Amino acid sequence: MELSLVRPDDWHLHLRDGDILQSVVSQSAKHFGRAIVMPNLRPPITTTAAAVAYREEILKALPPKSYFDPLMTLYLTDNTSPKEIKAARRSGVVYAVKLYPAGATTNSQDGVTDLFGRCLPVLEEMVEQNMPLLVHGEVTDPEVDVFDREKVFIDSTLRPLVQQLPRLKVVMEHVTTLDAVKFVESCAEGFVAATVTPQHLLLNRNALFKGGLQPHNYCLPVLKREIHRQAIVAAVTSGSKRFFLGTDSAPHERQKKECPCGCAGIYNAPVALALYAKVFEEAGALDKLEAFTSFNGPEFYGLPRNTSFITLRKKPWKVPDSYEFASGTIIPMFAGETLDWLPIVDS
Incomplete structure (x- = not known):
């Protein structure tokens, strides 16, 4: 069985910079037409000039003929101006x-401290x-339980x-609770949205x-109850x-995940489309997959749909155990596991 989809967009993506950018951007470019790129670099992308420069860096890192x-974003601070x-x-x-x-x-240490008072x-x-x-919807009050921070926000x-x-x-990004859905x-x-x-x-x-602590499943907002x-x-x-597709794919070098104070973030760019198809198939809703991946986001942002296509074939394939880059190793979501849907062609 095959599914032909208008090429999806990723409305929440971390590409980082430097060696990691060079290594991960091709995975997103292979599957997605556009992506809203997160600005939480070090230093953060707080100005239009910085966003333009970062975009040029991304374009230079793309594979030939990509x-x-x-689509760039600014990092809101207490000092951002109209x-x-x-x-x-x-x-x-x-x-x-x-x-x-x-x-x-x-990399949110430069974020907003008083939204209504300063912004x-x-x-x-x-x-x-x-x-x-675009909202990371969690409070940071240490008195609030980590599993309740979205609801309280x-x-x-x-x-x-x-x-x-x-x-x-x-856009309330990466929603995790029934409260957010409601x-x-x-x-x-x-x-x-x-x-x-x-x-x-x-x-x-x-x-x-x-089976023990799983650092590669640690993200923020943290996973919630069933x-x-x-x-x-x-x-x-x-x-x-x-609701629309936003992977929040967030690559971290393996040693920064598997350490006493591991980073939050899951790298899912190579497997995201296969996993979304899995969700919709198990729900008996494959007929609604294309709207979620390819239509709803552009409509919200006032942009045209992509004109190219991607095909998902029902064919088992094994997710690589890791991806190597110049400075280390990145572990993808579902590393070493078999998935049923394989993105195969651009038509």
Whole structure:
């Protein structure tokens, strides 16, 4: 059996820089037409000039004859100005602004400390420029249980934000809970949406501890209970336009994952399409896969659908145990396991 899909886009991708960028970008370019590229480098991409320069670095790292289009983002800080948002829109290469609550995840130490107190003029300018806000939806209060941080963020920050700025386009990224699903579904369609990762569709928090501590299944937001995984699967396979593909593929060198204080992030770019197909097949919803992977995201961002195609063939294949790059090794999601759907051709 084969499925022909309009070439998907990845609406949440980490490409890093340097040696890792050179090694991982081809995996995304092979499967996706475009990708929203995260700005949490060191130093972060906080200006339009930096975003343009980073885009050039990505383009130089692409394989020959690749048509992959990196869509750039700015890293929101307490000091971002409305003027920078105007410049970003004029650039033609910056498509969104990313909110990291300070300390929430990898390289988020420069993130926002007071969204309403420091960033409201910027958010208002984003409304005027029709510039989406991409949200890492977790509070960082150490008193809040790590499994509750998404829910608390919705109640304390996201719901008040949507009420105060109802015309602001918001993407709640990598949703992980039933609470997030309900929140997104309660908002005005076309203004609030969500990206969903393969890991949060396929794994619950047991995957962190099965057979011993599993550092390569550690990501932020952390995996949740099975009831939440099932709610997310039901949401994306329902055909709702509010949810679309965002892998949150996040490569880290093996030694930085397998250490006393391991990095958060799962590298899934080589297997993402196969895993999304697995989810939709198991839900009896393969007829809704293409909308999730290829239609809903462009519609939310006001962009045309891709004109090329990719084929998924029902053919078992083994995920490599690792990927080598100049400075080390990256372990992919489902390393060494057999998957049933193989992305094979561009037509």
